[in-house]
Amino acid sequence: MVQILVYGAVISAIYAMLAVGFTLIFGVARILNLAHGSFYALGAYLVYTFTANANLPLWAACLIAVPLVGAFGVAVERILVRPLRRSMLAVLLITLAVALMVEQVLLLIFGSEARNVPSLVDATYHFAGVDISAQRLLALGGGVTILAGLWLFMQHTRLGSAILAVAQDAEAAQYMGIPSDRIYSLVMGLSAAIAAAAGILVAPFQTVIPSMGLLPLVKAFAIVVVGGLGSIPGSIVGALLLGYSETIVAFEVSIEWSQIVSVAAVFATLVIRPSGFFGKRASF
Amino acid sequence: MRMFVLSPSKMSMFSVDWLAGLLALLVLAVAPWLFASGYVIGVMTVALCFGIWAASWDFMSGLTGRENFGHSLFIGAGAYTAGFLNVNFAVNPWWSLLAAPVVAAVFSLAVGFPTLRLRGPYFALAMLSGAAVMQNLTIIFSRYTGGQDGLNGLDPIVDSTLGYYYLTLVLLAAITLVLKLIAASPWGIILRAIRGDEASCQAAGINVTFYKIASLTISAACAGLGGALYAHYQLQVGPDLFAVVLSINIIIMVYVGGIGTIYGPVGGAILLNVLTESLRVFSEYRLWMYTLLLVFILFFMPQGLIAPLWWRLRRRLSP
Numbered sequence: 001m002v003q004i005l006v007y008g009a010v011i012s013a014i015y016a017m018l019a020v021g022f023t024l025i026f027g028v029a030r031i032l033n034l035a036h037g038s039f040y041a042l043g044a045y046l047v048y049t050f051t052a053n054a055n056l057p058l059w060a061a062c063l064i065a066v067p068l069v070g071a072f073g074v075a076v077e078r079i080l081v082r083p084l085r086r087s088m089l090a091v092l093l094i095t096l097a098v099a100l101m102v103e104q105v106l107l108l109i110f111g112s113e114a115r116n117v118p119s120l121v122d123a124t125y126h127f128a129g130v131d132i133s134a135q136r137l138l139a140l141g142g143g144v145t146i147l148a149g150l151w152l153f154m155q156h157t158r159l160g161s162a163i164l165a166v167a168q169d170a171e172a173a174q175y176m177g178i179p180s181d182r183i184y185s186l187v188m189g190l191s192a193a194i195a196a197a198a199g200i201l202v203a204p205f206q207t208v209i210p211s212m213g214l215l216p217l218v219k220a221f222a223i224v225v226v227g228g229l230g231s232i233p234g235s236i237v238g239a240l241l242l243g244y245s246e247t248i249v250a251f252e253v254s255i256e257w258s259q260i261v262s263v264a265a266v267f268a269t270l271v272i273r274p275s276g277f278f279g280k281r282a283s284f
Numbered sequence: 285m286r287m288f289v290l291s292p293s294k295m296s297m298f299s300v301d302w303l304a305g306l307l308a309l310l311v312l313a314v315a316p317w318l319f320a321s322g323y324v325i326g327v328m329t330v331a332l333c334f335g336i337w338a339a340s341w342d343f344m345s346g347l348t349g350r351e352n353f354g355h356s357l358f359i360g361a362g363a364y365t366a367g368f369l370n371v372n373f374a375v376n377p378w379w380s381l382l383a384a385p386v387v388a389a390v391f392s393l394a395v396g397f398p399t400l401r402l403r404g405p406y407f408a409l410a411m412l413s414g415a416a417v418m419q420n421l422t423i424i425f426s427r428y429t430g431g432q433d434g435l436n437g438l439d440p441i442v443d444s445t446l447g448y449y450y451l452t453l454v455l456l457a458a459i460t461l462v463l464k465l466i467a468a469s470p471w472g473i474i475l476r477a478i479r480g481d482e483a484s485c486q487a488a489g490i491n492v493t494f495y496k497i498a499s500l501t502i503s504a505a506c507a508g509l510g511g512a513l514y515a516h517y518q519l520q521v522g523p524d525l526f527a528v529v530l531s532i533n534i535i536i537m538v539y540v541g542g543i544g545t546i547y548g549p550v551g552g553a554i555l556l557n558v559l560t561e562s563l564r565v566f567s568e569y570r571l572w573m574y575t576l577l578l579v580f581i582l583f584f585m586p587q588g589l590i591a592p593l594w595w596r597l598r599r600r601l602s603p
Contacts, residue, residue: 032405034353034412083583089351090582092408093535096353097575097582100532104572214528215420218413225406256424263417270398270406 012243013143021191037213043196073192228276362508388508434522542591
């Protein structure tokens with residue numbers, strides 16, 4: 001029981017980090033970013049390289065990796081996505097191309113075998129009869145902290161308000177003097193950095209392989225559909241819902257069936273309430 | 285965007301199109317005799333399977349503009365149907381050609397019904413996830429699917445390689461012809477109109493959802509048929525048939541050929557398959573080069589390569 005509670009919370013926090021970035025860039029810039037999973041993979045691999053090859057201490061590796069992936073996100077938006085933004089089709093394809101390229105580069109450099117990323121903290125806590133590794137608790141704490149930070153940033157800074165303004169109406173925001181193009185880049189960088197942080201936090205207890213970005217992308221999509229495309233609170237609620245139901249199914253039924261949960265959730269949401277929990281009704 | 289307009293002056297162009305199609309078919313029919321090696325015939329058979337997949341992808345996504353990022357879902361469904369029937373129940377392989385399209389069509393309804401009613405990116409994402417999840421499921425439920433190794437020991441539909449090549453060629457030609465005819469009919473015009481402006485189509489009283497789902501089902505059935513053909517040719521099916529990479533390869537072939545033209549993607553599929561085989565040395569970098577090619581085409585030749593070439597040639601031919 002305690003195990004379900006804690007494991008579910010950890011998974012939900014990670015899912016929420018992924019889904020928030022995914023929904024943010026869609027809500028603000030209308031970019032459906034299929035490269036989102038590759039930011040997650042890049043985060044994990046960069047930390048691996050910095051610690052294993054460059055012998056940096058782990059905390060330093062994390063501090064370098066996150067902004068680096070953020071910068072990569074900005075570069076992708078500026079160079080590849082921006083010229084094609086007129087057509088949603090082209091944006092989907094170009095982000096997919098980025099995802100493939102990242103996977104291929106990782107495959108060429110690191111090969112297909114799984115890599116081990118060291119834990120930031122090594123201890124294991126014994127709590128109410130179950131063992132829980134400190135790394136999982138750190139992932140939970142880190143996730144919550146980052147999400148809280150994001151919320152504060154969005155609600156209480158001028159830049160955050162500017163992002164919200166562009167999300168509501170890009171043209172009107174432009175008339176008010178908000179450079180929406182620059183906001184798009186910023187949001188892309190932000191969402192890439194959050195995804196990279198999620199990748200780093202789970203890397204010690206997940207298999208780090210070049211194709212590790214695909215499943216998180218699928219999960220992020222499921223969460224965002226359940227919560228409502230473009231809504232940040234929606235994606236957090238969706239992450240909790242999916243994280244817990246997956247954990248419960250994994251513990252009570254079997255790991256196999258937990259894969260089906262997200263598909264079933266997407267299917268049910270689209271049939272019953274296509275706008276999700278917090279999505280705008282008007283767009284349907 | 286080019287549309288077919290049935291005016292008398294353009295009718296002659298139609299016959300040029302027919303002639304070119306026949307010529308292309310003839311070239312493909314004599315190709316095995318020119319090279320006369322089992323290896324080349326094998327490569328060409330696989331290329332023709334890709335041609336079926338690319339044409340069927342283009343029929344739905346190229347015409348209506350709803351990007352399908354998980355075409356491999358239908359291919360895998362068709363191939364596994366063929367595998368199950370043939371390996372587990374020892375059904376005559378010819379039945380696969382009937383059963384695979386049906387199963388793929390059922391899959392397309394399952395994905396299309398909830399997602400194609402909606403506007404927005406739901407369809408593209410649902411297809412991508414659907415294929416990824418199916419690939420996972422084949423590995424998870426390995427008791428029935430053989431896991432990573434897949435199902436082995438399928439019977440070929442036709443025993444000789446040359447015979448199989450001609451079977452595939454005939455089916456490819458038939459599918460291309462039918463899809464092209466539908467695309468040029470009022471049906472196809474409605475599909476293209478949906479790409480242009482869905483809301484206006486709805487306002488004009490067209491049941492947009494029906495047309496989208498029906499065209500997806502046709503596309504899926506063709507892809508499933510291609511999947512069964514491929515499975516009986518390789519004598520093996522594996523989870524890779526559901527892989528996202530396969531869907532992407534098909535999309536790249538469509539873009540190289542020229543999106544929305546049906547015949548272009550077939551050319552793109554054959555061209556890229558033959559190129560891939562001749563560049564075997566770089567096999568590690570193949571996907572990487574494919575992706576670069578896609579980026580290049582998206583930025584510099586949004587019309588593709590093969591269809592615009594043909595348009596230019598046709599203008600030269602008919603003054």
